[in-house]
Amino acid sequence: MLETSEISVQKVEKSKIKEVDFNNIPFGRVYSDHMFIADYKDGEWTDLRIQPYENLSLAPASSVIHYGQSIFEGLKAYKTKSGETAIFRPKANAARLNKSAERMCIPEVPEDLFMHALKELLKLDSAWIPDQPGNSLYIRPFVFAMDDYIGIKPSDTYRFMIITCPVSSYYTEPVKVKIETKYTRAAEGGTGFAKAAGNYAGALYPARQAQKLGYHQLLWTDAKEHKYFEESGTMNIMFVINDTLITPEAGSTILRGITRDSVLTLARDWGMKVEERRITVEEVINAAKDGTLQEAFGAGTAATIAHIKLIGYEDTDYTLPAIEERKFSNKVLKAMDAIKSGEAEDKFGWLHMI
Template identity: 50%
Template sequence: MNIKITKATKSRIDSVDMNNIPFGKVFSDHMFIADYIDGKWTNLEIKPIQNLSLHPSNLALHYGQSVFEGMKASVTKEGVPCLFRPEMHAKRINKSAARMCMPAFPEDLFVEAVTKLVGIEKNWIPPYDGSALYIRPFMFATDEFLGVRPSEKYKFIIMTLPVGPYYTKPVSLKAETEFVRAAIGGVGEAKAAGNYAASLYPAKLAQEQGFDQIMWLDAKEFKYIQEVGTMNIFFVIDGVIVTPQTDGAILKGITRDSFITIFKDAGYKVEERLIGIDEVFAAHADGKLQEVFGAGTAAVVSKVERIHHDGKEIKLDVSDYKIANLAYDTLTGLRNGTVEDKFGWVIPVEIMETV
């Protein structure tokens, strides 16, 4: 499938301070866009980023058919831009789309579009440790109709933006005992926009109480740990790495999957299973809770230094963390080319002529 490329006449990159990038606010010069019309994807184009024109009855605005992905492009020490496991993101957005009754986007076209867009925007990749070019593919309904049914037309867009570290310090968590993120049988496994909207109010309350993020518990008993804010979560208990098993209510994180592979390759025992909040507090009381950290595309690794649950607290010394450091150093090294890519995860991108 041919992708039309229309380049910006002048780049805005000279107006950006790459040493001081607010997360999520600075966008590169171009975007990819495609339309789903009459049962097929068409109008494939990379063009200067611009506003969209939508009718007020747009179905996505009223009934929430919208899914997205989060990816990163990095640059090696030799200056080669790279993608990390792009085919996994292609598969996951289609699983999200299927759950939201939306059409699949061809996986090979997804990878091609991301690759060409990053090749054009190579200069927007910050060369500093902890920084990257964040990639946001997303799909949403475009029918102009007020009625509860799937849309017949959709847009698929990819934007890119330079970003620095998502979290610059260890985080504190509140284990939530009133609100729920997702239930088995719901849409928790999909990266659906509504999941994140529903999390905003309880997250706001937690932040007002002095916490950085919420540790979500299961919807039935408020007993088993699911995720943390926008991340999957790992625990190191007496030398064993434990992460909640994906059960339909937990996002199948690509960073999570990568870490599990890295840990097993390094000889660690990894368990994917139910883990209760009481088990975590008991492990801490017994001196066996060694590390807690979040894992996600945006944050990569986020060390947890405090957990609050039902009036009780755990405090951890993140300076002793070893496995979290292994995860971060390995993934970062894979992306910048200083660690051997024995898993075949890193895809080099051909640099295209820019504006």
């Protein structure tokens, strides 16, 4: 286990926290005072440090700029009712980061390094964790290539960083989604299961086209036939049809979401029927037409639960039941919030307390 002394700390001269209106926080725009950095060279992570949040200096030939060898994670910290700091399932994020690292030829970040860096950074910036209902501290760990070299090969040097930002809700209203049947997010054998930066860059153009039509996000379908649902923008997708929770099975094209797993775990614990399987566009549209589609929502760290208001398909919008009628998604959101705040028992050991 790493010792605290192995992380050097340079504190800000003056905190920016008094400039922040915690009752009106735009998502991903306001950053905490400090950031963690570690550099990989000669086969090991070195120079572990916490320093003031500031811009980076990169060589114009830095390989991450040219070849996109970059991965990231997203998780959140909360203030419990007793005033403690709780991080939601950080070890699951550490494990997934390393799954992404393997696929992208990036060296593993040891779990003890990940957890120790996270703990020390949050202890230093604990005042940045909002205590307003619905708010949290978003945590962004990421790793990227650092070689000053224009050549297509895995980098020899890397940087692991963690930055944090106080946030409110990612979506301020129920979302409108469009089923995408032309463009592709991920294909079998690709990097769809990894949180690789390029996955998101390639999704921007089709998402923008949908936004021009009045939708917030896309419901991605498979690359081969555009017949089966995969995920939605920044979230895994879930449906409740005839009192059964159905979600696409995670695989090589679908991110294995931690919020997704948490929702499924709670549903099974409550005795709800759960199916992880391929689900067709036709099945969902038919359920929307005959009234058996009771709920549709996205599950992800940023949004937690994002209610889907309507689904657009082939120039027709299918409106879903009113939010207040959605028994499961409202229940699961309330249950997860209660666990994170310490109001409910953490029976699955999801919280890491600092």
